Amino acid sequence: MSVKRIGILTSGGDCAGLNAVIRAVYAHARGHFGWDVVGIHNGTAGLLARPVEATELDDRVLGSDMLRQGGTILGTTNKGDPFAFPMEDGNKVDRSAEVIAGYRDLHLDALIGIGGDGSMAILRRLAALGGINLVTVPKTIDNDVGVTEESIGFETAVQTATEALDHLQPTAASHSRVMVLEVMGRDAGHIALSAGIAGGADVILIPEIPYRFAAIEEKLKALRQRGRNFALIIVAEAVKTEDGQSITAVHSGGGKGARTYGGIGHYIGEEIARRSGAETRVTVLGHVQRGGTPEPKDRLLGSAFGVHAVDLIAAGKFDRMVAWREREVIDVPIEAAIAHYQAVDPAGALVKTARGLGISFGD
Structure with missing residues (x-):
């Protein structure tokens, strides 16, 4: 043509x-x-x-x-x-x-x-x-x-989330707090997983791996026993409550029924505080991850x-x-690309890496 x-x-x-x-x-x-x-x-x-x-x-x-x-x-x-x-x-x-x-x-x-x-x-x-x-x-x-x-867009979003953990760590240690960072991830936990490893999180919560608060409490207890006075938790926005409920919100201007994920970070922070007595603070990155250089x-x-x-x-x-x-640009049928979304593999290399580092997924 x-x-x-x-x-x-x-x-x-x-x-x-x-x-x-x-x-x-x-x-x-x-x-x-x-x-x-x-x-x-x-x-x-x-x-x-x-x-x-x-x-x-x-x-x-x-x-x-x-x-x-x-x-x-x-x-x-x-x-x-x-x-x-x-x-x-x-x-x-x-x-x-x-x-x-x-x-x-x-x-x-x-x-x-x-x-x-x-x-x-x-x-x-x-x-x-x-x-x-x-x-x-x-x-x-x-x-x-x-x-x-x-x-x-993925690499920049991970960098932004990693920098957020870098900034949260000193204030967490200074005030003996559990810091919860909520990041984007519509249905997949790739940002939380990559940033959690790179940013030294203690707990990573992603939608692909169900969690229990009892397991999170065990991790926080183990940190305290080792003399640590703080903890970093990163959670993907699509993570559900412990009983499997999604947390969503309606944004102004979105029209009737336009709901998006948002609020799981506060849920996690409040539950940890209630169950363990730890002082918690929650940061929601939101659209900060989309913008920037x-x-x-x-x-x-x-x-x-x-x-x-x-x-x-x-x-x-x-x-x-x-x-x-594999370090090459290729092309594939669009149909094959959109046939299914690419979730985090619970048995994949990065999850194994995180577990090897002692990071908890709350399971």
Whole structure:
């Protein structure tokens, strides 16, 4: 096929490294192939707008400041599924045809979508319905996209959580406290596990491994017997209560029934204080993990993914997701990547490492 003009959009929650992908796509597509690159604003919402909200990218995106800038210059959205778009009257309408029409209005030959598994599933349905030549790039701080060993945004989120533990440790020791740090992790505990090991946590709680407060109390008791006057606990937001209940909250502006995880850290802290009498303090990182300057790994991964995505278009290989495996950029069918999310393996290397270091999972 003859390619002259491609589009790129970011979809789902923002994270560090997105702008590195955009920069790499433009640099390779424009510099090597001479293609025009159109940046679509706010994910599929930009394609729903009339006129379509998009900008033809130029050499300004080649600046090294793009590598250092968090978030996404194109904007993004994690709501408004075009196949079940929420209307003001409360009904949900299929607006997928409008998204496809918006894509056609831009006269594009192919589309690069940067997103997590949910975004990729929607984009793949749109591509199949509208004959869109689609290539995707995995991004999620949760690192739960299947097939790829790492997604854009994960490394920076882990660094942020590790730094939080670094800051909490001295004040925990100074005041003889148990510090509980709640981190993101929609369904998987990768951030809590990696940061917990790197940051010297005593207890790591993740959704993949059920816990008991009795086991946590045993760990805290053992620390005291060794002369330690403090403890660090890191917990993923998707961890349930001991009896298996999820803790969620409604955020303002999220619309009716828009609930997200949040509050498990306070539950853990209050229960530990009640059961053991320990003085506890809770810190919730929240969206601090999404923003900030991207770590070098996210800049490198984003750059490598962007270049490979352009090469896939040049080769006429579509319905593919770029991925990282064994220190190489590869590509796999999108269907395989979104077939299942990548949870923490309770028998995996990092869990074994943590246990070998004496870290408790509360089990």
